Amino acid sequence: MKRDRNYKILALKIAAPVIAMILAALISSLIILAIDKNPLQVFYTMFKFSFSRLDSIAIIFFNATPLIFSALAVSIGFKMGLFNIGIEGQYLIGTFLAALVGFSLKGLPAAIHLPLVIMAGIAGGMLWSFIPIFLKVKRGVHEVISTIMLNYVAYSLIHYLIADVFKDKQQSLVEGLGSVLVRTPKLAESALIPKMHGFLSIFGIQLPKHVYLNWFFPIGILLAVGIYYLVSYTPFGYELRAVGHNPEASKIAGIKPDIVYLKGFLLSGAVAGLVGLSDLLGYFKYMDMDFPQGYGFDGIAVALIAQNNPFGIIASAMLFGFLKRGSEGIQALLKVPMDTIVILQSLMIIFIVVITKIINDYVKRLEKKEAA
Amino acid sequence: MKIRKLLALSLVILLVLGLTTGCGQKAEPKKDEKEQQEQKPEEKKIKVGLVYDIGGRGDLSFNDSAYAGLKRAEQEFGLEVTDLEPSSGGEDREQLLRLLAEDGYDLIFGVGFMFTDHIAKVAEEFPDVKFGLIDGAVEDIDSSSNISCLLFKEHEGSFLVGAAAALKSKNGKVGFIGGMKSPLIERFEYGYLAGAKYVNPDIETFSDYVGTTGEAFKDPVKAKELALKQIKAGVDVIYHASGASGVGMLEAAAANKVLAIGVDSDQSLTATDEQKPYILTSMLKRVDNSVYETIKDLVEGRFEGGYRVFGLNDDGVGYAVNDFNKDLISDIQPKLEELKEKVVNGEIKVPADKNEYEEFLKTLK
Numbered sequence: 001m002k003r004d005r006n007y008k009i010l011a012l013k014i015a016a017p018v019i020a021m022i023l024a025a026l027i028s029s030l031i032i033l034a035i036d037k038n039p040l041q042v043f044y045t046m047f048k049f050s051f052s053r054l055d056s057i058a059i060i061f062f063n064a065t066p067l068i069f070s071a072l073a074v075s076i077g078f079k080m081g082l083f084n085i086g087i088e089g090q091y092l093i094g095t096f097l098a099a100l101v102g103f104s105l106k107g108l109p110a111a112i113h114l115p116l117v118i119m120a121g122i123a124g125g126m127l128w129s130f131i132p133i134f135l136k137v138k139r140g141v142h143e144v145i146s147t148i149m150l151n152y153v154a155y156s157l158i159h160y161l162i163a164d165v166f167k168d169k170q171q172s173l174v175e176g177l178g179s180v181l182v183r184t185p186k187l188a189e190s191a192l193i194p195k196m197h198g199f200l201s202i203f204g205i206q207l208p209k210h211v212y213l214n215w216f217f218p219i220g221i222l223l224a225v226g227i228y229y230l231v232s233y234t235p236f237g238y239e240l241r242a243v244g245h246n247p248e249a250s251k252i253a254g255i256k257p258d259i260v261y262l263k264g265f266l267l268s269g270a271v272a273g274l275v276g277l278s279d280l281l282g283y284f285k286y287m288d289m290d291f292p293q294g295y296g297f298d299g300i301a302v303a304l305i306a307q308n309n310p311f312g313i314i315a316s317a318m319l320f321g322f323l324k325r326g327s328e329g330i331q332a333l334l335k336v337p338m339d340t341i342v343i344l345q346s347l348m349i350i351f352i353v354v355i356t357k358i359i360n361d362y363v364k365r366l367e368k369k370e371a372a
Numbered sequence: 373m374k375i376r377k378l379l380a381l382s383l384v385i386l387l388v389l390g391l392t393t394g395c396g397q398k399a400e401p402k403k404d405e406k407e408q409q410e411q412k413p414e415e416k417k418i419k420v421g422l423v424y425d426i427g428g429r430g431d432l433s434f435n436d437s438a439y440a441g442l443k444r445a446e447q448e449f450g451l452e453v454t455d456l457e458p459s460s461g462g463e464d465r466e467q468l469l470r471l472l473a474e475d476g477y478d479l480i481f482g483v484g485f486m487f488t489d490h491i492a493k494v495a496e497e498f499p500d501v502k503f504g505l506i507d508g509a510v511e512d513i514d515s516s517s518n519i520s521c522l523l524f525k526e527h528e529g530s531f532l533v534g535a536a537a538a539l540k541s542k543n544g545k546v547g548f549i550g551g552m553k554s555p556l557i558e559r560f561e562y563g564y565l566a567g568a569k570y571v572n573p574d575i576e577t578f579s580d581y582v583g584t585t586g587e588a589f590k591d592p593v594k595a596k597e598l599a600l601k602q603i604k605a606g607v608d609v610i611y612h613a614s615g616a617s618g619v620g621m622l623e624a625a626a627a628n629k630v631l632a633i634g635v636d637s638d639q640s641l642t643a644t645d646e647q648k649p650y651i652l653t654s655m656l657k658r659v660d661n662s663v664y665e666t667i668k669d670l671v672e673g674r675f676e677g678g679y680r681v682f683g684l685n686d687d688g689v690g691y692a693v694n695d696f697n698k699d700l701i702s703d704i705q706p707k708l709e710e711l712k713e714k715v716v717n718g719e720i721k722v723p724a725d726k727n728e729y730e731e732f733l734k735t736l737k
Binding site: 059062159163172173174177178179180181182209210212279283289290292324327328329331332333335337338341342345 | 456457458459467471472488489493497508511525552553556559584585681724
């Protein structure tokens with residue numbers, strides 16, 4: 001009987017996201033029907049476009065990269081019972097510092113410059129996560145409030161720095177008309193992250209030039225493995241989880257929750273500092289007002305779907321990457337309007353979050369029964 | 373028991389999914405055949421695509437003007453057209469441009485200067501596809517290039533509506549609300565301020581910006597707040613260059629019975645009935661004409677790359693007169709036409725940025 005139940009638990013865990021996607025697809029079908037399109041054709045195109053082209057597959061990986069970092073950062077917070085909504089601000093500050101080191105230092109070899117740039121990103125993320133956790137530990141300010149507010153501070157600070165202080169003055173207007181871009185100077189070549197094209201061509205995979213998949217993707221995977229090990233197998237990981245389950249009890253057990261909060265939150269911020277680097281060093285090569293925003297919030301959804309499991313995070317980040325790429329396909333090929341696509345994506349995400357949560361709670365109850 | 377039911381249910385759903393995807397695959401070759409059949413007789417149909425900025429369509433202003441040009445060309449030349457909008461900034465813009473190019477489009481527009489780098493990249497990859505960039509300039513291109521940059525002298529049109537504002541203001545206070553603070557929107561601002569000061573050197577001017585990102589072009593709530601603030605300070609004619617945000621300014625103006633000036637499209641035509649009596653005029657930036665002309669050139673085989681400038685002299689910019697503002701504007705129209713003449717023949721050099729504006733003010737004294 002017990003073994004039976006184990007199988008059921010496993011089957012349920014695997015079935016959860018599948019059921020969620022099917023339900024989401026059914027509801028979305030109604031909306032697609034409402035705009036006079038054929039749902040089957042839309043979903044078929046979405047899948048075909050995303051998985052039958054090599055560039056689409058690579059772009060899904062590229063799209064997933066920032067979300068892997070972001071969700072990992074969120075999950076570290078969740079593990080110790082803290083809600084780090086400030087990833088958004090942390091990665092913007094991290095990205096800016098990385099860009100600053102990238103364009104102001106010149107003539108360094110890539111082997112020194114690139115690590116320096118990455119360190120700057122990490123430092124930026126840590127700096128922006130230190131403020132809220134310091135306030136929490138010293139003054140008991142709730143981290144949700146302080147991180148949300150610091151996001152706004154970060155947005156505005158970055159805009160000020162890019163638009164006024166570090167704006168690239170080398171750009172010129174043609175005939176005094178049009179507009180220059182509001183952006184930093186371009187980063188030095190030595191600061192950029194190499195693409196994965198060369199490496200993949202060893203295995204006979206020739207990626208097209210317009211794919212920007214770079215080494216941050218494997219770095220993200222390695223980081224996921226590292227965080228899994230840290231949380232599951234090290235004393236610090238044990239402390240994180242203990243504080244997350246019950247701070248009072250862990251205090252009695254001799255763990256200092258404040259120290260754990262501080263270390264854990266700084267780690268979360270450090271990971272958050274890497275979120276924007278794939279885009280900055282692999283695509284834009286400068287930071288502008290148009291730099292992608294929202295990775296921090298998407299990361300929360302990715303972490304929720306994955307139940308904070310680092311490997312689940314990789315999978316659910318890929319799912320988000322697929323939703324983005326697939327929607328480019330149905331927009332360009334089937335002329336599905338952007339507004340409809342946003343509704344579709346949001347429905348998918350809500351369904352997946354809610355249904356995986358319901359099923360996982362059910363599984364937990366089953367597991368408890370088994371233990372008893 | 374419950375688990376079994378759940379499992380059974382999920383199995384059923386899986387089966388259904390299997391069926392539907394199966395159907396999809398079967399249907400596919402048929403569709404391809406159809407497409408092939410369709411394509412043969414219509415091979416010559418020219419395809420034109422247009423990619424907006426985030427939140428583009430429906431701003432009743434800049435983006436809708438581009439769309440109007442596309443539609444006009446579609447009707448006239450029987451083109452196949454499509455318009456797209458990116459979901460997020462950056463790479464998404466580039467992918468949409470590329471997908472259209474891959475899909476066999478002959479001419480693709482990027483609406484807004486944010487497309488500058490993306491168009492430059494994609495145009496290099498697809499030398500046979502033509503690109504139109506509105507408001508932006510790719511450096512170092514000439515007429516042999518496959519990129520045509522469509523630029524406007526917004527400051528000249530803004531100069532005229534600035535003059536109109538000063539002529540109509542009773543309190544001697546006029547206001548401006550910009551969208552995203554950038555050299556482009558500053559041209560609207562300084563052209564407008566210069567026009568107002570030219571007519572009345574003692575006039576008091578107010579300027580506010582909604583923000584510093586693309587978001588600033590679709591935040592009507594903030595634009596309304598800024599407008600109310602200016603109106604409270606005594607401003608009685610107010611102009612905006614803030615895309616979809618401007619709807620908020622029009623609301624604020626109508627609610628407080630002060631005059632508003634629209635931008636890009638003729639906003640009297642799309643405003644609500646309560647707002648119409650308070651719209652003095654609109655600064656027309658004929659994005660529609662520029663899109664239309666570019667498509668026309670392509671259809672007639674005269675497409676040229678490089679830079680194309682639209683100003684007061686060729687009606688690329690101007691001010692709107694329509695059935696709704698006829699009575700409001702008729703008394704100042706002769707004066708505006710006189711000023712227009714002076715700008716066109718170079719007697720007045722309209723400032724386009726802060727430095728030029730300060731120089732301009734000195735010449736007035």
